[in-house]
Every structure is written in structure tokens, then in C-alpha cells.
Amino acid sequence: MILEMNPEYPHPHQISRVVESLKDGRVIAYPTDTTYGIGCSIFCKKSIERIYQMKQRDRRKPFSVICSSLSEISQYAKVSNSAFKIIKRYLPGPYTFVFEATREVPDLLLTRQKTVGIRIPDNRICCDLVAALGNPIITTSANLSGEEPEGDPRVIADTFGKQLDFVIDGGILTTDVSSVVSLISEVPEILRVGLGDVSWCSL
Secondary structure, eight states: OEEEOOSSSOOHHHHHHHHHHHHTTOOEEEEOSSSEEEEOBTTOHHHHHHHHHHHTOOTTSOOEEEOSSHHHHHHHEEOOHHHHHHHHHHOSSSEEEEEEEOTTSOGGGOOTTSEEEEEOOSOHHHHHHHHHHTSOEEEEESSOTTSOOOOOHHHHHHHHGGGOSEEEEOOOOOOOOOEEEEOSSSSOEEEEOOSSOOGGGGO
16 A cells, blocks of 8 residues: 655654554555665564565575664664764764664574664654654665665555555655664774765774
8 A cells, every 4th residue: 555645744643554554563665865665663573574575585684673763772782982973973864884783683683793784764754653663663675685776656566566565655765775884893884885975984
């Protein structure tokens, strides 16, 4: 089902409707500050497995998660003082920051090194959903693995059909991805160059 939302002022009733579906284990496509993502609650193992299947994604590649605030990040990641200064400066924004995970993160979302990628996109719809849900959602670009990301919600709906319970239409987006930066050590490490500027990593 395609659900149109105002990207600047999403209606609380629409947010509540989608949040209830997430609580029931549903899978949605939603806008971020880069391209569209596919996600579900991080605590719904069956839905996470479902997303792996629908994307045809290698299970050795865990998904990142979206948090609603810096304080929520600290529940799921071990954030040093220096790392906190960085995320406070650059989030919300088009970055995925990699941290050592806490025990709150489900095993399905952990790398072999027990790390987790975390985002706070600069997108009102996305952040309102996570805040109302009360826990993070997983995030992965809305495309089949190996294909280019998709910024048109109608194309996403056509591609995945009934595998998605909701496709939130927040307008046409870019097909860019987030920059990925590891903050596990004191020196930031660039893992992927995307939409977010990473020139500060060499400072």
C-alpha cells in the first residue's frame, strides 16, 4: 500500500498507523535524507529475515539501524567522548557511523566483529516513525542486492509488490547512499564515500 505523507509535516495519524504495523511485524519502505530505505523493527526477527529474502541479500551482510536521537544511540552503541562530539556535529545527516555494539543489538544485526552501523537521517518522516515506535528500525536501501538504489516510491512498490506492507511516499529522492565512517577507534575511518562530506575525517 502506498501512503503519501507530507515530508515536512507528516500527519500524526499516519505516523501512528505505520507504527502500529511495525509493532505487528510489518515491513515498510520509507524516505530518508539520501534515498528510500526498507525496514522493520529491530526486534522482529521474522521481518528481518523477510527483508533478507526479498532483497536477495547475503546474510553475512548485516543491516544498519536508524535511531531517533543521540541518547538512543548510546543504548545500542559504545560511544566514546570523541565519537560523541562527532555525531553531535554531523547528525542528523547523511552518515552511517559504525560503533562497537552493546548487548541491546540483536545478533542478526551484528557483524562478526560485534559492530553496528547507526543512522539518524535528516528526514522528518523517518525520525518521527522511529521516535513514535520507541526503538530503532533497520535500514537498507530499497533495491534488490547488487542493483542501484531507487528514489521513486512508485517504482519501489512495483518492484516489491505485496512483500511491502507500506510504501511511504515522501516524494522523489536521490539515489545516493550515506557515507559510512567507523568511530570504533579514536581516528575516524572512512568505509564508504556517499552523500555526506567526509573531508573532516582527515583532519
